[in-house]
Amino acid sequence: MYIHAVSHYLPTAVVGNEHFTRLNGLSSDWIIERTGIEERRKAAPGENTNTMTIDAIRRLQPKADLATVDLIVGATYTPYDTIVSLAHEAQHMLGIADIPVVSISTACSSLLNAIEVVEGYFALNKASRALVIVSEHNTAYNNDEDTISGHLWGDGAAALLITKERQSDDDFEIMGLLTGGAAHTPKATTGVTMRPNEGGVAMPFGRDVFINACQYMPKASLQILERCGLTLADVDYVLPHQANLRISRNVMNTLGLPEEKLISNIQRLGNTGCAGCAIALSEQWDTFQKGHRIVITVFGGGYSFGAMLIQK
Amino acid sequence: MYIHAVSHYLPTAVVGNEHFTRLNGLSSDWIIERTGIEERRKAAPGENTNTMTIDAIRRLQPKADLATVDLIVGATYTPYDTIVSLAHEAQHMLGIADIPVVSISTACSSLLNAIEVVEGYFALNKASRALVIVSEHNTAYNNDEDTISGHLWGDGAAALLITKERQSDDDFEIMGLLTGGAAHTPKATTGVTMRPNEGGVAMPFGRDVFINACQYMPKASLQILERCGLTLADVDYVLPHQANLRISRNVMNTLGLPEEKLISNIQRLGNTGCAGCAIALSEQWDTFQKGHRIVITVFGGGYSFGAMLIQK
Structure with missing residues (x-):
């Protein structure tokens, strides 16, 4: 099993620690000392886990042939839509009919669970070219005024093409x-x-x-x-x-x-x-x-x- | 691969069509003619996809040995908690350490996707006794006043023990x-x-x-x-x-x-x-x-x- 290509998307808006200093009185030095975080990205109005999925896939398309994808596994714990999951959004965008499509969550560890689900489909010979998308819109569910964890979260997404057989020397x-x-x-x-x-x-x-x-x-x-x-x-x-x-x-x-x-x-x-x-x-x-x-x-x-x- | 046992849990409160007649003017006859639905169950305050998971597992325990479960796959599109997913809640209840645990959603079709994920783990020899839980708390996310679909939804959960090898003649x-x-x-x-x-x-x-x-x-x-x-x-x-x-x-x-x-x-x-x-x-x-x-x-x-x- 190989990772042939990976791409990512980050929202453009940068939120510095001073935002939380203003809101909650937490100094930037204190946040950096406790977490290492200097800044984080925040999705714009209208952006969500599904739109970031599309943006991550757009960035993957020049790097990999996605037309032959035969499995899509999405992952998020900050879903925009739990019925039209991000895996469905990806399938809709790519227009590939009738392939297995599923979204999962094991919170922050979902990337590896998603790849393990892919590993299972490969073992079953039910797929050989899987698109995995991980997408989080933490700020949609975060309370910035929460002094315990409000300053921790950022938004972003990534897409990976996982293949059963080696595609190139760079895999x-x-x-x-x-x-x-x-x-x-x-x-x-x-x-x-x-x-x-x-x-x-x-x-x-x-x-x-x-x-x-x-x-x-x-x-x-x-x-x-x-x-x-x-x-x-x-x-x-x-x-x-x-x-x-x-x-x-x-x-x-x-x-x-x-x-x-x-x-x-x-x-x-x-x-x-x-x-x-x-x-x-x-x-x-x-x-x-x-x-x-x-x-x-x-x-x-x-x-x-x-x-x-x-x-x- | 076998279904060894299955159990289910239904909330006790019954909501008849007259509830929607009162709210939206939809007659019971109209609802029955269009959908077949005469009544549905509604979770009580404090109930949710995770509590119904526990209730479904309690009903499975007399039918199957769950102490040797080595994989848990949960499914819902109406999650109580997307981080503490219902699969994690199930693991917490059973107290089994370090086994793979994942929750999924492909909306109403998740039961079969969950079993297909299990099939993959079995093929990888990473598991042989899987607990699958499907749990929906539709009324937590439903608008009863929606005249198009408000009257369709009910709550409930089920748990299945899926095994790689046959456990009994009744499987x-x-x-x-x-x-x-x-x-x-x-x-x-x-x-x-x-x-x-x-x-x-x-x-x-x-x-x-x-x-x-x-x-x-x-x-x-x-x-x-x-x-x-x-x-x-x-x-x-x-x-x-x-x-x-x-x-x-x-x-x-x-x-x-x-x-x-x-x-x-x-x-x-x-x-x-x-x-x-x-x-x-x-x-x-x-x-x-x-x-x-x-x-x-x-x-x-x-x-x-x-x-x-x-x-x-």
């Missing part, structure tokens, strides 16, 4: 992939929530989310390396879920890897949910060299986690 | 399963919508939904029979998505099958979304005899469709 091979739920832990169902009818996104137990993210991402990373018969010495980069720069640094520290191996965009984009890692992969795509190995590891509310090893 | 074997998106059709992304931040569920082009449902469900049914080397003469029952009794009758008519072979609960429950077929299967479970073959076929907004042939 990333997916060497291994695992996902898991950690909802058995005590505060998993209350730590961070997104209830459309009850005020949107909230993080009553941020510390519990932080602790579990810092435990699960290194654990899953080591597990996927072991399954692939590799060690940390074989890893060029780690791309963790972009939730908080302190979590990312904690993950690198636990793994004993230097910060030069950390890929991060949270400083500029905030927490873009399940789109974060895919946006980062898209932003950095041209900088990777043949043979480079990246561990992408995610943790999301609910809780869920995952790790994927890819090699160029 | 239904899944002989074949297909799903597809039909979002390439012109009104697919506007026919029926569920936008949490824009007034909830609406059906601006109900006639287009009706026409496509009547075309896709028979087509998918014939396709799955052909793939299994069977014909309509081999089918004992058809269980279509419970959207509208006129659609169900139209499907039977197109297939040339008598109404005695139609399984239907929409008269009592309204359109319970992706839960409808699973609730009906649970309600009728004890009436099926060894050798009985059922085609379950679905159509959902977005649009999506699917068909599954099962044999006891």
